[in-house]
Structures are given as structure tokens and as C-alpha cells.
Amino acid sequence: LMAVFQGMDSVRPDMVAGGALSIGNFDGVHLGHQRIVATARELARPAVVMTFDPHPMAVLNPRQAPPAMTSPQERADLLIQAGADAVVIVATSRELLGMEAEAFVHEVIVARFAPRVVVEGPGFGFGRERRGDTDLLAEMGRRLGFDVRIADKVSVVLGSHRQLAPVSSTLVRRLLSAGSVEDASACLGRPYRLIGQVVGGHGRGRTLGYPTANLDTGAQLQPAEGVYAAIARCGSVRTAAAVSIGPSPTFDQQTVTVEAHLVDFQGPLPEARMELDLLRRLRGIERFASPEALAAQIARDVELTRSVAAQSKSLA
Secondary structure, three states: OOEEEEOHHHOOHHHHOOOEEEEEOOOOOOHHHHHHHHHHHHHOOOEEEEEEEOOHHHHHOHHHOOOOOOOHHHHHHHHHHOOOOEEEEEEOOHHHHOOOHHHHHHHHHHHHHOOOEEEEOOOOOEOHHHOEOHHHHHHHHHHHOOEEEEOOOOEEEEOOOOEEEEOOHHHHHHHHHOOOHHHHHHHHOOOEEEEEEEEOOOOHHHHHOOOOEEEEOOOOOOOOOEEEEEEEEEOOEEEEEEEEEEEEHHHOEEEEEEEEEEOOOOOOOOOOEEEEEEEEEEEOOOOOOOHHHHHHHHHHHHHHHHHHHHHOHHHO
């Protein structure tokens, strides 16, 4: 099957009946999400994932909605890489979120997907005000002819303190907001990827001897301000990149920008979309006494980026 569907109406029940179904937001597609998909795939095929866009909180309480780590398309790609046969991206609406839990099981799970098994994480909630839980789901499944399996939580060892932490999208967002991209990578099973369109900048990097590509990353969650070692992908180009996220205090510029200096790359970029896999935060954003002092620091950042990237598997 291996397909991405926009909306429930684009999937006929006979295409997916008797398979495994998992429903959730799946933002970031971290190791916990990947385990849910792998469990579903082991239990029945096709393994179908239903995900929502935007995050339900963006509809119910926009001011409290977390910024997304993955676009719907990237999320679908990652879910298929994790083993899903089909991903259904459903537009989040008040009507859908307002369905009573029992009605959701009858009208969405059974009528639309007719699964043999539903696989969720331990904290799964559904239906109006998330009143439905895994107990209700299992009880209805016994009457309606589907099994319910709860995938185990995944925990990873984080930080210099080597603490064991259960992986969640909330944890990954918190780590990124603190600039802990290496710990975020441990939770995701891969580096966090910033994706954006290359846009025009001030051209200051060029005058310093380190030209940069400025990225518009839209509404995607940006990690803490700082300078990062990354791998850049743009068209056929794959190279190490020193990435600055934040203002330019040396030039009294307050606006936050994402700028990538592509290490050892000369020439025009082949296309306007760039991906940055963030490997390590090198330092914070600082004000330097002069452009020359900044250029000297960038030279050190580039050297460190080169060595971090050389140790990374992401350049393959």
C-alpha cells in the first residue's frame, strides 16, 4: 500500500480493513512513536496511522498550542520510514474533537478503518475532552471485534547525568528549547531537522568571509538561540554547516534569523529548499567587540563544525 492520504474520505474501508490502526498526533515521530508503528506492523497489515493537522490544541486553544517539530508531509514520510503502510492526515476540526468517545469508535475507527487491532501508547486519550481512554477502547473493541494493544513506553539515557527519561513529544520540545540537540537526537533516533526556504539576507556573512544562506523555517519549532554544528542538504549538496540561530548583537540586529554557512562549499545553491540536521550546540549568541573578532570566532566555529560533522553518520 505505502501511501499518504489527505483526509479520511480519501481512504475506502476495504483498502485497510483487517489491518492495524494507530491514531495520534505523532509530532516529531520520536522513538516512542516508532515503537507504536513497529508494534502495529508486527500485529497486522496494513499498518495504518491516522495523524492530525494541526495539533488539536491549535484548534481548541491556539495560544497554548506547541510549535510543530514536523510538517504533516515530513511526519508522514517519517512514519512510513518507521514501517507504516499508510498514513492518513486528517484536518483537525472542532467537530471531530467534539465527538463523544463512543461515537468516535463507531464512526471513525470501525466505520472508516475496520481494524483487527488498534495500537496506542499508554497515555492515549480520545473523543470529547479526551474522555475516552485505553480501557474504554479495549472494552468497546471486545464488543466490536478489534483487539487493543498498548505499546511500551521507550526510555533513553540523557545528558551528562546519564538519567533515564521516558520519551515524549513534550520532552523533545523542552530539550530543543534548551538547545540540547544531542539529547533530542537520542529521543528521535536521528538529528532534529530544521527545514526552510532560502531567502535573501543582509550579506554580512560574505563581507566577513563566511557567506551564509538565510532560512525561513516558517512556524517550525526553533531550538534555543546559539551556534550549531549541522549537516546541510540542499538539492544534491550534502555538507557540514555552521548554523547561527538568533539575533546579530555585533551588528545591533535584534531580529532572530537562521543562517547556515556551508563549510567547504563554493558556488550557488541548486535549489531554494534546505534541510539542516542539527548535531551539536557549540556556543551561545554573543556580542563581539568588532567584525574582525566575530570573524575569528566563526573560523573556530567552522573548524569545530567540520570535526563534529566528520564524526556524524548523517553525512552519508
